Amino acid sequence: MKTQAIKTPTFKAQILSAIALLIAGAASASAAEPAKVASLQSGIDIQYNDKSVKPQEDFYRHVNGTWLKNAQIPSDRSSAGAFMDLREAVVPRLHAIIDGLAKAKNASGSDAQKISDLYASFMDTKSIEAAGLKPLQADFAKIDALTDKKQIPALMAWLNRISVTAPYDIQVHQDNKDSTKYVLDIGQSGLALPDRDYYLKDDDAKLKDTRSKYLKHVETMLTMSGDKEAAKNAAAILAFETELAKVQWTKVDLRDPIKAYNKIEISKINELTAGYDWNAYLNELGVTGKIDYVIVGQPSYLVGMNKVLQETSLDSIKAYFKWHLLSSVASQLPKQYSDENFAFFSKTLRGVPEQEIRWKRGVRLVDSGMGESLGKLYVAKHFPADSKAKMEKLVANLLLAYKESIDTLDWMSPETKKEAQAKLATFMPKIGYPNKWKDYSALRITKGDAVGNLRAIRSFAAQTELNKLGKPIDRDEWGMTPQTVNAYYNPEMNEIVFPAAILQPPFFNPKADDAVNYGGIGTVIGHEISHGFDDQGAQYDGAGNLRDWWTKEDHVKFAAKTAALVKQYNAFSPVPGYNVNGELTLGENIADNSGLAISYKAYQLSLGGQPAPVINGLTGNQRFFTGFGQVWRGKLREQEAIIRIKTDPHSPGEFRANGSLRNMTPFYQSFGVKEGDKMYLPPAERVTIW
Numbered sequence: 001m002k003t004q005a006i007k008t009p010t011f012k013a014q015i016l017s018a019i020a021l022l023i024a025g026a027a028s029a030s031a032a033e034p035a036k037v038a039s040l041q042s043g044i045d046i047q048y049n050d051k052s053v054k055p056q057e058d059f060y061r062h063v064n065g066t067w068l069k070n071a072q073i074p075s076d077r078s079s080a081g082a083f084m085d086l087r088e089a090v091v092p093r094l095h096a097i098i099d100g101l102a103k104a105k106n107a108s109g110s111d112a113q114k115i116s117d118l119y120a121s122f123m124d125t126k127s128i129e130a131a132g133l134k135p136l137q138a139d140f141a142k143i144d145a146l147t148d149k150k151q152i153p154a155l156m157a158w159l160n161r162i163s164v165t166a167p168y169d170i171q172v173h174q175d176n177k178d179s180t181k182y183v184l185d186i187g188q189s190g191l192a193l194p195d196r197d198y199y200l201k202d203d204d205a206k207l208k209d210t211r212s213k214y215l216k217h218v219e220t221m222l223t224m225s226g227d228k229e230a231a232k233n234a235a236a237i238l239a240f241e242t243e244l245a246k247v248q249w250t251k252v253d254l255r256d257p258i259k260a261y262n263k264i265e266i267s268k269i270n271e272l273t274a275g276y277d278w279n280a281y282l283n284e285l286g287v288t289g290k291i292d293y294v295i296v297g298q299p300s301y302l303v304g305m306n307k308v309l310q311e312t313s314l315d316s317i318k319a320y321f322k323w324h325l326l327s328s329v330a331s332q333l334p335k336q337y338s339d340e341n342f343a344f345f346s347k348t349l350r351g352v353p354e355q356e357i358r359w360k361r362g363v364r365l366v367d368s369g370m371g372e373s374l375g376k377l378y379v380a381k382h383f384p385a386d387s388k389a390k391m392e393k394l395v396a397n398l399l400l401a402y403k404e405s406i407d408t409l410d411w412m413s414p415e416t417k418k419e420a421q422a423k424l425a426t427f428m429p430k431i432g433y434p435n436k437w438k439d440y441s442a443l444r445i446t447k448g449d450a451v452g453n454l455r456a457i458r459s460f461a462a463q464t465e466l467n468k469l470g471k472p473i474d475r476d477e478w479g480m481t482p483q484t485v486n487a488y489y490n491p492e493m494n495e496i497v498f499p500a501a502i503l504q505p506p507f508f509n510p511k512a513d514d515a516v517n518y519g520g521i522g523t524v525i526g527h528e529i530s531h532g533f534d535d536q537g538a539q540y541d542g543a544g545n546l547r548d549w550w551t552k553e554d555h556v557k558f559a560a561k562t563a564a565l566v567k568q569y570n571a572f573s574p575v576p577g578y579n580v581n582g583e584l585t586l587g588e589n590i591a592d593n594s595g596l597a598i599s600y601k602a603y604q605l606s607l608g609g610q611p612a613p614v615i616n617g618l619t620g621n622q623r624f625f626t627g628f629g630q631v632w633r634g635k636l637r638e639q640e641a642i643i644r645i646k647t648d649p650h651s652p653g654e655f656r657a658n659g660s661l662r663n664m665t666p667f668y669q670s671f672g673v674k675e676g677d678k679m680y681l682p683p684a685e686r687v688t689i690w
């Protein structure tokens with residue numbers, strides 16, 4: 001589905017999980033009506049169907065048309081849909097948990113104290129207003145103290161540790177060629193806008209307009225903060241980011257794990273960027289002596305960045321750092337700052353009319369900073385024990401179907417099949433919640449210090465990552481909290497992970513007949529397994545290492561199939577003038593395509609040769625496909641849709657549904673799709689991979 005965690009989450013992803021969501025972007029809600037009693041047996045939300053649209057013409061609208069006509073995107077959201085409804089439903093549950101803790105007497109230093117004080121400090125707008133920008137003065141002074149560009153690397157280390165946007169970012173993850181080791185990965189970063197296209201594309205009026213509004217926003221924020229040269233500095237900041245954008249890799253290039261694997265010895269790294277002292281950087285980061293090498297994601301970018309730093313005045317660089325420092329904590333600052341921050345990053349950029357009510361923002365803050373601590377309490381209350389057992393069975397069935405399917409592939413050689421089976425046999429499923437919970441004892445939260453607390457949760461997250469260097473791999477770690485409505489595959493760990501919160505209708509309905517569950521959560525499980533075999537995942541072996549285990553001929557055949565998928569998705573246009581990027585979304589489209597096929601096989605196996613019952617007038621197979629179609633119901637504001645086209649490796653829901661079904665021959669049989677129908681593709685053009 002969802003986020004393909006191709007790497008373990010970045011510091012930022014961990015502490016800003018609200019924006020690291022699977023379908024990217026801010027979470028959203030819509031007022032879903034409770035399912036009607038009659039529909040519970042099938043698990044199909046028949047009230048959302050539109051029978052006036054034939055399934056052979058547009059299956060997505062046949063299943064979701066009435067919902068699409070009536071659902072409103074809430075005024076504080078950029079999207080609505082099945083995912084967003086579930087995500088939104090989690091928020092009041094977390095709020096109730098936080099409220100309960102706040103009413104109790106909590107020992108100082110306990111998780112309960114930290115959770116309630118983190119929340120209370122954010123809600124304490126009186127103290128926030130009274131403090132103004134005082135909490136940032138020492139930080140501004142630190143940047144103002146720069147007198148020489150030689151001091152930049154150490155400053156950058158500090159900014160990386162507190163999650164302030166800087167020209168590059170770091171991650172700790174498993175070495176892709178020796179997955180028994182943690183390594184430090186250095187990757188391009190430094191932009192405030194969602195993609196380099198926002199800075200560079202002059203033939204797109206919408207992106208150009210956003211860029212000029214960004215300039216205005218920076219100037220407004222700087223003026224508020226007392227900058228006497230706000231206009232000049234804002235222009236310099238935009239110019240600096242534009243130069244960085246020019247040397248950045250595209251999102252498509254970033255997807256290539258081989259190109260992004262550049263192992264550089266610490267003793268050699270300064271050769272890459274003359275004049276930029278990495279030893280000063282690593283020293284300040286506190287990792288000197290712990291690592292012998294780093295992995296550089298985009299070497300040409302670091303070379304280009306170094307040149308940009310050399311060619312930009314120190315005053316402009318200081319202005320850039322101060323701006324990102326201010327922007328990074330804007331949500332914890334007095335109202336004028338957080339309102340202006342909302343006005344640009346949510347209203348202008350994503351089209352959201354109104355800012356979310358404060359208590360919800362407070363809950364999201366706690367969720368992003370202490371998510372597993374909340375998660376422990378969440379699962380105790382909201383995750384039925386038998387859901388875990390049912391999921392374990394479903395996952396086992398999906399893995400079995402995958403195993404059988406690999407054996408029957410008509411295009412793959414026995415050698416490659418053997419390797420694929422070996423990889424499949426080592427998949428590790430994680431369901432519901434972690435066996436071992438994260439330890440927050442090193443985190444300090446102080447009541448009444450909203451900015452300081454945000455800083456504390458970011459530093460804590462960064463230090464937690466850095467502490468892994470030199471230690472054995474922690475296989476119990478989770479990259480998402482249990483209350484996250486999402487799932488992921490991590491190729492380095494070769495694991496598939498399903499948090500508790502996605503195990504709810506319409507994905508997983510313990511009271512419904514099997515068909516809809518195989519169409520929903522079954523295809524999600526199949527999707528995540530398939531990430532192990534998509535164009536990226538297939539380059540890793542079962543041990544989590546980049547190793548080519550394909551024969552040459554099978555490579556060629558696989559590439560032909562994926563090229564056909566790229567072509568199909570390039571033709572989809574969710575917003576007039578903007579097409580899906582078939583290369584950017586390839587991994588997800590392969591996972592959707594294969595996940596659907598495998599779950600269909602698993603459903604057939606589960607029937608054990610017996611006919612499925614007819615419910616709501618639908619056969620078992622029809623309910624399977626309808627279950628798949630209904631999880632993708634959703635709508636986006638136009639600005640949000642454009643951001644996702646530019647940045648999201650997932651195709652829009654409509655095409656995740658229809659785009660997958662058009663390649664699926666059993667779907668044709670189930671709904672009588674024939675030549676001339678809009679859902680029809682000639683058999684030779686249908687892509688089946690796994």
Ligand SMILES: [Zn+2]
Pocket residue numbers: 001002003004527531588591
């Ligand atoms: Zn995915």
